[in-house]
Amino acid sequence: MNHKFKVDENKCIKCGLCVNDCLTGALEKNKDNLPFMKNPLKCIKCQHCFAICPNGAISIMGKNPEDSAAVKQINPDDILNLIQTRRSTRNYKQENVPKETIEKLKAMLNYVPTGCNFHKLHFSFIEDINVMDEFRVMVNNKLISLLNTKTVKFFADKLNKFAKYKDAFLNGEDVIFRGAPHLVVVSAPIESPCINQDGIIALSYFELYAKSLGLSTLWCGFCQAVLKLFPSFCEYLQIPKGYQPVYVMLFGIGNIEYKRATQPDEFTFTTIEQHEIEVGIFDKIKRFFWNFIR
Template sequence: MLDFEINKLNCTRCGQCVADCPSRIISLSEDGYPTIALEKEGSCYKCQHCLAICPTGSVSILGLDPAASTVLAGGYPDPDKLETLIKGRRSVRRYKDENLDPALFQRLLKVAWHAPTGVNSRQVRFTVLDSKDKVAQLRDEVMTGLVRLVKENALPKGKESYGNFVRIWQNHQVDIIFRSAPHLLITSTPMNLPSPMPDCLIALSYFELFAQANGVGTLWNGLAKWAINDLLPETRHLLGIPDDHLIGYAMVFGYPDVHFTRTVQHSSALIHRAL
């Protein structure tokens, strides 16, 4: 059951929810109020567009109270500041040796969870290491596995550089793979979904921008992803990542131990105006 309910005291019968429903299952009843026929409920995307678009907050679906949603008017960021955030975002490879505030940590994940997914599947899984001790434990496991691969001359072609990462760690205690970051986030999702890889990458993009807006540094970490997913797949089990999940990417994050002063200057965008 969708629990689709209309507050008839406030509903103006404007029809906005009907016009914007992606699956086109909402219609106006004989008395002019929105309704969903029982036989059409299975086609609902559960996107909540109807709840979001109602100007009077009269639509409830899935048992959700529209009064608990955030009102959008006046709440969007200044476009110029948002542009600066996007242009000023940098990959951070130096972190302070401290954990994030737990409340901030949870807020970053909660907000990133609002990222869009294909057909509103909403099955992106956030596998997180929420303390520097856990990241250190994972690093030790990964380094042990990499040492074994180096000794067995088993590093695949194109991944020989991991041997150098191991030697640098052993000789200098410099962590090239995880960058001594206090936290790690891995996005994964079932492989049988319509768009598993895009869903994972979009979620990480949302996470990154909100993190950097809160003074948290991030790094898209291909080295960690390849080590966990390709070189040492047993690490997936250590982290509890389901076998039927595709790993989208990995990201380390934490309070940065570096401060950037200005944006960089890229060349012009590659734009092709078709037709």
């Protein structure tokens, strides 16, 4: 494996930061205290050596330090406000998001973290409202025929939680796509070490960056279920062979404006302090079950 690890000896101050920050021990110092790639097979291509170098002396995989984004100080209040005021949106303008904005979103996605730096996500975008309409009609038709089969009808009526969605859907409401003009599906190779986590993290970043660009989004569990139920839609969305759809996000220009943040119920938090623990056998069994169920 050639990582093209290069050190500009005129710039390197031999501080050793790159070697110390190398997670896997792929880098070592030579007798002149210069870093070199001792164990290329161990390198996970995280580029920490490249990012940490105070002098931009390191290049790896052909990357030029001068082409990297600089580290900026960001106002924490702005980040918090972005998180507090992001909203699931179910009302969209019937127009395409400008191409340049979608390109910005795609460029951002390259920076999301992945477990073990596996970095092999795929993103399928519907960028044209007419294509979205075609997809919407195909999905809805397929679901209507499914809901009209006797067995599904029987179970759908029993599942109270979903009954109202089913009725609204059969009355012609766009329950699945909520009139969104676009969607993005994230998929990952089935051998990914952290398949679900990677995809969900990517869409979480997408949601927030999209909001900062003036867009609205909606996590779409219903469409994710449709992809699981009808794998042929994965072909329509050009999800690569050997990849599994992880989740779907709808997006577009919102047709409504939320004026303030919500005030959600608080989650539970504990601060762990030093203490003795004694766990009974039944609690041990229950904990094992809670950890592994689903």
